[in-house]
Amino acid sequence: NAGVTQTPKFRILKIGQSMTLQCTQDMNHNYMYWYRQDPGMGLKLIYYSVGAGITDKGEVPNGYNVSRSTTEDFPLRLELAAPSQTSVYFCASRLRQGTNQPQHFGDGTRLSIL
Amino acid sequence: DQQVKQNSPSLSVQEGRISILNCDYTNSMFDYFLWYKKYPAEGPTFLISISSIKDKNEDGRFTVFLNKSAKHLSLHIVPSQPGDSAVYFCAASAYDFGNEKLTFGTGTRLTIIP
Structure with a gap:
């Protein structure tokens, strides 16, 4: 029962470095999402995907890139890390849209940019 | 522009008593609402949802109430x-x-x- 798995759990980056946050799900879900949660704030949507090969921007996409080459994986790329990207990042997935299809979340990646 | 607001950052309740958590929204186009629960160092987990055409949904100890005219749920x-x-x-x-x-x-x- 792995569900949604995110790696790494923690990471410290220097300004200007790049990294990829990994997300994989084993539920054969079509829809996948990346959110960030800043202290005292709600989750904000960065990017989402409705299936392999299809991605689109969410509310706060600047500074990030994504790809979806397989149903299982949805990595999030930071090309030039900035202090404003210090946050907790959550990946989520769901089989389809609709009332009875809640999103399933991973346990998050805590990222600090120094 | 915060379309979904939870005005109480914290709440303390005695064991055995009722806990009431409140939420206000501004967008009339929302068609359903959800509550997620989050433990430290874990991702959010789905708790309960309610469609905008209903005013109450119950699941065991958890009940969600929706007041569309007031744009409020609890x-x-x-x-x-x-x-x-x-x-x-x-x-x-x-x-x-x-x-x-x-x-x-x-x-x-x-x-x-x-």
Whole structure:
């Protein structure tokens, strides 16, 4: 029962470095999402995907890139890390849209940019 | 522009009593609402949802009430148990060019006092 798995759990980056946050799900879900949660704030949507090969921007996409080459994986790329990207990042997935299809979340990646 | 608001950052309730968590929204286009529960170092987990055409949904100890005219929903937990201590997020769903997106509130930290 792995569900949604995110790696790494923690990471410290220097300004200007790049990294990829990994997300994989084993539920054969079509829809996948990346959110960030800043202290005292709600989750904000960065990017989402409705299936392999299809991605689109969410509310706060600047500074990030994504790809979806397989149903299982949805990595999030930071090309030039900035202090404003210090946050907790959550990946989520769901089989389809609709009332009875809640999103399933991973346990998050805590990222600090120094 | 915070479309989903949880105005109480924290709430303490005695074990066995009722916990009431509140959420207000501004967008009339939201078509259903969800509550997620989050423990430290874990991702949010789905708790309960309600469609905008209903005014109440119940699942065991958890009941969600929706007042559309007031654009207000609340989560009732009866009786409250120590394991209910967590952060609770209210979320609202709306379609944007055929894609369903969630807007999250900032969360309420519930502490159950034994």
